[in-house]
Amino acid sequence: MPIRREHRFFYPIDWPQLSAVIRFRRAKGRCESCGRPHGQTVWHLGDGRWWDAQAASWRDGVGRVICLAVGEDDVLGSVRTTRVVLAAAHRNHDTADNRDVNLMAVCQRCHMNHDRPEHQRRRWRTLFRRKALGDLFNGVYPPSSSS
Template identity: 70%
Template sequence: MPIRREHRYFYPIDWPQLSDVIRFHRAQGRCEACNRPHLQRVFHLGDGRWWDAESGCWRDGQGRRLRGRLRKADLLGGVRTTRVVLATAHRDHDPSNNANENLAALCQRCHMLHDRTEHQRRRWFTLFRRKAMGDLFRGPYTAN
C-alpha cells in the first residue's frame, strides 16, 4: 500500500530495503496470513477461498487446504482472478515501530482485513471533522 504523504516522515530512510527483507527473505515471497504468492495471478471466489496452483488444491482465507469439495454454483458463478501484491504491514498500526516482530508481509486482501478497524476509525474521524468544519463555517449541520 502506498505511504500517505503526511505519514512519510514516520518511516525510516531505509524503508524500501527493510520491506524487501520482510517480504522476500523472511516470508519467501508469500503472504504470511494466507500464503498467496507474490506477483502471481490467483483464482479466487471473493470470500477468501483461492486456488493454489503449486499444490493443486483450494485454500481458505488462512491458507489451509479445504477439506470438502466446492459446490458447482461456487465455481460457475464466482471464480475471479487477481494479481497478488505483497506489502509490509505494521501489526500495531504504528509506522515508527519497525521491530521485526511488528512487521508482516501481507497480500492486499489480508492487509485490508488487518487494517479494517484503523480504516473505520479514520473514516469516522474524517466525517466528524467535515461535519465540524461545516458547522463552524456554514452554521448547524442539517441532514436531508
C-alpha cells in the same frame, strides 16, 4: 502499498530494503497470513477462498486447504482473478516500531483486513470533522426528509 507523501517521514530511510527483507527473505515471497504468492495471478471467490496452483487445492482466507462441496458452490460463476502484491505491514500500526516481530509480509486482502479498524476510525473522524465544520460555518443541518 505505496506510502502517502504526508506519512513518509514516519518511516525509516531504509524502508524499501527492510520491507524487501521481510517480504522475500523471511516470508519467501508468500503472504504470512493466507499464503498467497507474490507476483502471481490467483483465482479467488471474493470471500477469501483462493486456488493455490502450486498445491493444486483451494485454500481459505487463512491459508488452510479446504474442499468445496460439489454442487453447493457455483465456483465457475463466481471465480475472479487478482494479481498478488506483498507489502510489509506493522502488526501494532506503529511505523516507528520496525522490529522483525512487529513486521509481517501480507497481500493486499490481508493488509486491508488488518488495517480495517484503523481505516474505520479515520473515516469516522473525517466525517465527524466535515459535519462539525458544516455546523460551524453553515448552521444547523436541515432535518432529513427520510424518516
